[in-house]
Amino acid sequence: MTGPDNGVDLLLRRATDNLRPDVDRLVAGGITRGRTRQRRARIGTAVAAVAVFGVIGAAAAVVPLGGSPDSARHTDIASDPTTTSTTPPAPVEDTKAQKKEDRELREVPAPLTATLAVGVADFAQTIASLAPGHEVTQPLTETSYPLVDEVEEQIAHFGVDGMLATVTIMRSSSAFEWECRQGAELGNRVCTQLADGAWQQVWGPDTADQVTAQGVTVWRHGFAVSVLSYNAAEGKDLAPLQPEPALSLAELTAIATSDVWFN
Amino acid sequence: MSGTHGDFEEFARARTPALYRAAWLLCGEHHRSEDLVQETLAKLFVRWHSRLRGPIDNPAGYAHTTLVRTFISAQRRKSNHERPTEHLPEVVSSERGIDVQLTLRDALAELEPLDRAVLVLRYLDDRSVAETAEAIGVSPGAVRNRTMRALERLRGELGTSLHDLMKP
Numbered sequence: 001m002t003g004p005d006n007g008v009d010l011l012l013r014r015a016t017d018n019l020r021p022d023v024d025r026l027v028a029g030g031i032t033r034g035r036t037r038q039r040r041a042r043i044g045t046a047v048a049a050v051a052v053f054g055v056i057g058a059a060a061a062v063v064p065l066g067g068s069p070d071s072a073r074h075t076d077i078a079s080d081p082t083t084t085s086t087t088p089p090a091p092v093e094d095t096k097a098q099k100k101e102d103r104e105l106r107e108v109p110a111p112l113t114a115t116l117a118v119g120v121a122d123f124a125q126t127i128a129s130l131a132p133g134h135e136v137t138q139p140l141t142e143t144s145y146p147l148v149d150e151v152e153e154q155i156a157h158f159g160v161d162g163m164l165a166t167v168t169i170m171r172s173s174s175a176f177e178w179e180c181r182q183g184a185e186l187g188n189r190v191c192t193q194l195a196d197g198a199w200q201q202v203w204g205p206d207t208a209d210q211v212t213a214q215g216v217t218v219w220r221h222g223f224a225v226s227v228l229s230y231n232a233a234e235g236k237d238l239a240p241l242q243p244e245p246a247l248s249l250a251e252l253t254a255i256a257t258s259d260v261w262f263n
Numbered sequence: 264m265s266g267t268h269g270d271f272e273e274f275a276r277a278r279t280p281a282l283y284r285a286a287w288l289l290c291g292e293h294h295r296s297e298d299l300v301q302e303t304l305a306k307l308f309v310r311w312h313s314r315l316r317g318p319i320d321n322p323a324g325y326a327h328t329t330l331v332r333t334f335i336s337a338q339r340r341k342s343n344h345e346r347p348t349e350h351l352p353e354v355v356s357s358e359r360g361i362d363v364q365l366t367l368r369d370a371l372a373e374l375e376p377l378d379r380a381v382l383v384l385r386y387l388d389d390r391s392v393a394e395t396a397e398a399i400g401v402s403p404g405a406v407r408n409r410t411m412r413a414l415e416r417l418r419g420e421l422g423t424s425l426h427d428l429m430k431p
């Protein structure tokens with residue numbers, strides 16, 4: 001720094017040079033908090049993947065995002081005011097036992113009991129076979145639509161009958177039950193445990209920014225499989241092509257619950 | 264530069280002392296400074312490991328910008344507007360060091376949080392006016408005005424002790 005203020009930088013440095021923070025503890029605490037944020041964010045990857053690139057509309061109001069302060073899930077996200085919740089929030093009893101149970105569910109990852117079997121290059125064919133009668137494009141490759149194909153994370157967006165659809169498969173980093181229940185306070189979603197022990201959340205249809213979306217997330221084998229379908233070519237701000245999303249809830253359920261995704 | 268957990272931990276260890284110094288100037292006390300640093304590292308951790316976004320071009324700059332923005336956001340929440348009441352538990356190497364710290368802390372406490380942020384970015388992190396403006400989301404003119412105002416206020420608070428504080 002130059003000029004009449006040139007002593008300020010020296011003053012600030014002199015006043016702080018001999019501070020001795022506990023680096024080990026601060027870094028450990030930062031990483032712990034970061035992992036918690038990361039875990040919460042992953043729950044809503046289906047939306048996060050889209051929201052990051054600004055193509056999200058209705059899905060932001062219905063997909064569980066785990067309550068992260070950084071996530072796209074906020075109560076001020078537009079949603080259809082006529083939509084009513086089918087899963088009323090559970091009464092909150094602020095007891096230590098409940099908090100302990102919640103913490104255990106949140107912090108213990110679901111066991112990994114399978115590996116992913118389908119590369120994203122084959123997603124379109126797989127969707128077409130699980131929901132016959134629809135025209136499914138190859139994964140979209142525009143920069144607005146991230147394509148991820150990794151060992152524990154897959155994300156792809158498609159056109160289904162000319163309308164947007166998204167499939168995400170993510171490693172689950174908390175107990176299935178905990179992840180399934182996250183975001184229940186937003187309403188318009190049903191979280192249930194399936195006969196085989198998997199957890200399933202059905203959400204929507206919900207409308208925002210002109211576009212209606214719905215989806216199903218199923219937690220099994222250590223992964224969360226999310227399938228979203230829209231009724232327009234983009235996730236928001238585009239005229240719908242039909243009243244309902246291209247894939248029905250029954251079809252979304254068939255896709256999300258299929259064992260074809262796993263070895 | 265982003266990627267593995269080991270890389271992140273190494274980076275975090277190297278940057279934490281500098282982040283803490285900036286946090287202390289902003290917050291004026293130990294516990295809130297530690298909380299701000301950990302919150303900053305948490306956000307950086309998520310960004311560092313994000314597969315949906317590209318690598319961070321300048322991790323050190325990104326970390327300090329995140330710290331200042333996190334501080335400003337926290338200040339906007341009413342619960343964070345209380346003034347610090349406890350004294351510093353940091354280990355300092357000399358009584359003179361303590362004098363400088365306490366005097367400067369008290370003077371900084373009289374500034375608006377955003378003015379403190381401007382001073383930290385410009386004089387501790389050595390950012391330009393334009394870089395500071397971008398970091399805190401105001402115009403370059405506002406940064407200049409806030410800098411002038413903050414320095415005047417600081418000189419007024421420190422008075423003749425400013426010269427003494429600058430003695431080696």
